[in-house]
Amino acid sequence: MTNNGNGTITYTPNNGFTGKDTIIVTVCNASNVCANDTIFISVMDINNESVSTDKGTPVTTPVITSNDAPNNGTLTVSPVVVRNGSNGTAVINGDGTVTYTPNDPNFTGKDTVIVNICDGNACRPDTIFVTVTGVSNESASTSKDTPVVVDVTDNDSMGGDTPVIGTIVDQGNGTVTNNGNGTITYTPNNGFTGKDTIIVTVCNASNVCANDTVFISVMDINNESVSTDKGTPVTTPVITSNDAPNNGTLTVSPVVVRNGSNGTAVVNGNGTVTYTPNDPNFTGKDTVIVNICDGNACRPDTIFVTVTGINNENGVTKEGTPIVINVTGNDSMGDDVPLIGSVINTGSNGTGVKNPGDTSLTYTPNPGFYGNDTIVVTVCNAVNVCVNDTIFIHVVADPVISNETESTNEDTPVIIDVTSNDNAPDGGTIKIGGVISGPNHGTVTDNGDGSITYTPDPDYNGRDTIIVSVCNNSINCINDTIFVTVNPVNDPPVAHGDTATTYEETPVVINVTGNDTDVDGNIDPASVTILTAPDNGTATVDPLTGAITYTPNAGFVGNDTLTYSICDTGMPVYCDDTTVIITVQNCLANPNADCDGDGVINSDEITDGTNPSDPCSFVTASQTVTPNTAWNNLDCDNDGIINGDEVTNGTDPNNPDTDGDGVTDGDEATDGTNPNDPCSLVIAHQTATPSQAWTDADCDNDGVTNGEEVTNGTDPNNPDTDGDGVTDGDEATDGTNPNDPCSLVITHQTLTPSQAWTDADCDNDGSTNGEEVINGTDPNNPDTDGDGVLDGQEVTDGTNPNDPCSLVVAHQTLTPSQAWINGDCDGDGITNGEEVTNGSDPVNPCDPKKCGNMNVPNAFSPDGDGTNDVWVIKGIENYPNNVLTVYNRWGNIVFAADGYLNTWDGTSNSKLNVGGDVLPTGTYYYVIDTKDEKVGVLKGYVYIQR
Structure with a gap:
């Protein structure tokens, strides 16, 4: 419930509720003095009705149904109509139904009536929606096996709604399709003719429907095809035994439905139709439509008219030769392609046969026949409308010919009469048709009078053959062969001028006969004779080949000429002469010449960038020819x-x-x-x-x-x-x-x-470099071993110049090396330098030290003179366990002895020498191990003098 604020309330029953409901509200004054107010509400379920009727037809409908629900007691219809319709009047019947009657018998559309339905508490309005329809039956006709579309709803009215097709019922003589647009398509069963009925419901938007009956008449009406020649009227029946009525007898409507485009049709009193072409030259197709009727309906009947143009043909062929004739090429069958129907007359003197697959006919004359023959065929259109066509054929006879034989001299034309000995059996005209082949050695001209002119090729002699065609009436031709003999005659030779090019001082051989000709092939090269000698050179002839050798004079450059003659070997002998022009060019113009004689041709000199006129301007690698003598005698590089x-x-x-x-x-x-x-x-x-x-x-x-x-x-x-x-x-x-x-x-x-x-x-040590190399001393150091004695002096002394401890101290003339000064040659524990300073012998271990009573000499001379021949060491016998070892300057042992007793005579006992080898003069080095702790080991040198 809603308080509207203006002393009213809005009550909305719950969804689906019917029955009684109570509301208590308080009603107050300005002083807020209030009292309760009870509101009793009855909620009933009253359903509106929809009803339809045909125009001008009353309709009665109940208004209380099982769907209406009272709140208290039984529902009843109030006897007073609340509101009548705008286009009709409603009456409440004693049984609670309502009858609606349209005011206008032609009215169609929608109308509304309102009555009250009451229970024990209250009344509620009930609306009756009335649709007054205008549904009209339809009729349609069609031909056998032909579907027809029927517009069902175009003459129907469903109030303000668009009528639509609901259900469809037919009698079974065809099938019906709802097209969805207010039309149906009726298709009669195959072969059915007669009447058929279809019942269709037509409905409005509220699904209020009315039946609509469609009456179908199926007739069997066959169209006609007829032909006529151009400009010619034609009459045709239109009702035949094949036409089937549905009811009664078929008749032709006297009014033409549609005339032809190119002609006029008239319906005759006997049911036939006459068609007359408008244009006497018109050929083609035209169409006329008339109506054929029975007791129920009329159906259109179409007459297809073909106006033809058929022309006869002529053919010409040769005797014994078939000919193909295009029969329909000049015929017209309306818009159809004209076809050959049948051959009615195949010919009296030959046979005409229709060619399969096209519109031609082949005529073959009988063997030996020539003359005229006739063939008759029919020409038809697509619907088998046919017209006769006559073909006239002329067969031309073969000409009778004879071959020809002619002769002529070389280079002489001859006229040959070809047709004088030929004829035509049928009296036709004989002419030359043309040259078929040949001639191989001449030309032919048709003189137009049955003769030809044959012209042999220049200088040709021998046999030639020409084949021409000889024709009867220019149609039937036979080959005619002409044999021509060309007699030989002697022809003079033709000497053609020659040109040659050479370079200064360079001969050139000219083959003057190479371009000379003699059609008989009888040129004699040995006959070449110089008639006029050249002015700037000399010319000679090779007696066998006829070649001319031209040699220009020295220094000549320019053009020179000579003339010569040449003869043939025929009878009589013929001769001809001509001129030879020789161009002598500067040597430099010849890329292959070597103008300066340096062995390099001009073109290579140009490539190399050298001067082809300068014999000393050339690239040696480019010399490809032999230089001349003058060049050989030059000295180009002045070497x-x-x-x-x-x-x-x-x-x-x-x-x-x-x-x-x-x-x-x-x-x-x-x-x-x-x-x-x-x-x-x-x-x-x-x-x-x-x-x-x-x-x-x-x-x-x-x-x-x-x-x-x-x-x-x-x-x-x-x-x-x-x-x-x-x-x-x-x-x-x-x-x-x-x-x-x-x-x-x-x-x-x-x-x-x-x-x-x-x-x-x-x-400058007294030894040559070579000796020093041999001795192993340094040629650049006067004191190789640094002992202060020149190497040369050491050689003289016999000491070792490579051993700083092998020296004659008295011969020291140079400052010893520091190494020598610091050394201790005699092993006596005193450096050499100290010994020199002290005046003692640096190479004698017993000086300044004493070695007991032993004295080691520095030299002996084993020369066999009986004096000093052995090395005697005084006092050595006091040291019986001594060991003596002697070395040469290279450090090799040359003598060794245990317990030496002064017996060494300078002979080696080493393995390096052959036993008993006599040692040469020189300095040797000794080591004496006395085996005495006080004396120890003594070192020094000894000089052997031989």
């Missing part, structure tokens, strides 16, 4: 050798120093060195700048390039310029002077020194 000799020697005539070593080829020839070998030269004769290749080379393989050797002043051809045995390269590495034989590192000697170096004494 003192002529070009020819350089070629012989293999040197470059364009390069004065072929091998690039700085010595001219001429000087190398004088020196006897190889001018092609850059390392074969006399250095002192270098007058040209050597090539970079030579400068970068190392001719003597000493590790120094030639260029560096020149700078250093060494000999590039001598690996050891100063002859000291050390290569110039090693001296450069060592920092010694490669030009000073005494400036070297001895240990770097890898070459054999020169004799000069061997004989020299670089250190």
Whole structure:
């Protein structure tokens, strides 16, 4: 419940509730004095009704149904209508129903009536919705086996609603389809004719429906096809035994439904129709429609009219030759393609046969027949409307021909009458049809009068054949063969002018007969004769070949001419003459010539960029021809050798120093060195700048390039310029002077020194370098062992110049080395330097020390003179356990003895020497182990003098 605020309330029953309900409200004044007010509400369930009726027809409907629900007691209809319809009147009947009657018998549409329905508490209005319909039956007709569409609802009214088709019931003589747009499609059963009925319900939007009956008439009406020739009327019946009525007898309506587009139709009193073409020249198709009726309905009947244009044909063929004739090519059958129907007359003198698959006919004349024949065929359209067509055929007879034989002389035309001996059996005209083949050696002209003119090819002789066609009436042709003999005659030769090109002072051979001709092939090369000699040269003829050799005069350049004659060998003999033009070009114009005689052709000189007129301007590698004598006698590079000799020697005539070593080829020839070998030269004769290749080379393989050797002043051809045995390269590495034989590192000697170096004494020690090498001393150090005695003096003394303790102290002339000063040669515990300072002998272990009564001499002379022949050590016998060992300068033991008793005579007892070998003069070194602790080991040297 809702208080509306204006003294009213709105009551809304619960959804689905019917029955009684009570509401208590308080009603108050301005002083808020209030009293209760009870409201009793009855909720009834009253359903409205919908009813329909046809126009002008009353309809009665109950208004209380089982769906209406009272609140108290039984529902009743109030006897007073609350509101009548706008287009009809309602009456409440005693049984509680209501009858509605439309006011206007033609009214269709919707109307509304309201009555009250009451129970024990209250009344409620009940609305009756009335639809007054206008549903009309339909009729339709169709032909056998032909569907028809019927518009069912177009004449129906369903109040303001759009009528729609509901259900469909038919009698079973066809099928019905609801098209969904107010129409139906009726399709009669196959072969059915007669009447059929369909009942259709037509409904409004509220599904109020009314029945609509559709009456269908199915007739069997067959269309007609008829043909006529152009400009000709045609009459045709339209009702035939094949037409079937539904009711009664079929009749033709007297009114034409539709006339033709190209003609006019009239319905005759006997039921036929006459069609007349409007245009007498019209051919094609036209259509007329009339109505055929029975007792129920009328159906259209269509008459298809074909106006034809059929033309006869003519054909011509040869005797015995079939001909194909296009029969329908000039015929018209309306819009249809005309076809051959049948052959009515195949011909009296031949046979006409229709060709399958097309519109032609083949006529074959009987053997031997010629003349005229006739064939008749029918020409039909697509619906088998046919017209006769006549074909006239003329057969032409074969001509009778005879071959021809003719002759003529060489180069002489001849006229040949071809048809004079030919004829036509049927009296036709004989003519030449054309040339079929030939001639092979001439030409033919048709003179138009039955003859031809044959012209043999120039100078041809022999047989020729021509085949022409000879025709009867230009149709039937037979080949005619003509044999022609061309008799030979002698033809003169034709001498054709010649041209030739040569270069100055260069002969040229001209084959003058190569382009001369004689159609008989009888040219005689031996007959060539010079008629006019050239002005600027000489010409000779080869008596066998006829070739002319032309030699230009020396220095001539330009054009020269000569004339000659040539003859044939025929009878009689014919001759001809002509001119030869010779162009003599400058030598330089000849790319293959060598104008300057240097052996390089002009084109190569141009490619190389050298001067083809300068014999000394050339690239040697481009010499491909033999140079001339003048070039051979030149000296292009001014090296003192002529070009020819350089070629012989293999040197470059364009390069004065072929091998690039700085010595001219001429000087190398004088020196006897190889001018092609850059390392074969006399250095002192270098007058040209050597090539970079030579400068970068190392001719003597000493590790120094030639260029560096020149700078250093060494000999590039001598690996050891100063002859000291050390290569110039090693001296450069060592920092010694490669030009000073005494400036070297001895240990770097890898070459054999020169004799000069061997004989020299670089250190002025009294021994030559060679001796020092043999002795193992240093040629650059006068005191190799540093003992203060010159190496040479030591050699003289017989001491070892490599042993600082092998010396004659009295011969010390140099300052000893520090190593010697610090040493102790005699092993007496006193350095050599101290002994020198003290005045004692640094090589005598017993000086200044005393060795008892033992004295070791420094020399003896085992020379067999009986004096000093053995080495006598005084006092040695006091040391019987002594051990003596003697060494040579190389440290090898040459003598050894245990308990030495003064018996050594200078003979070796070592394995290194053959037993009994006599030791040579020289210094030797001893070690005496006395085996006495006080004396110990004594060391020193002894000199053997032989």
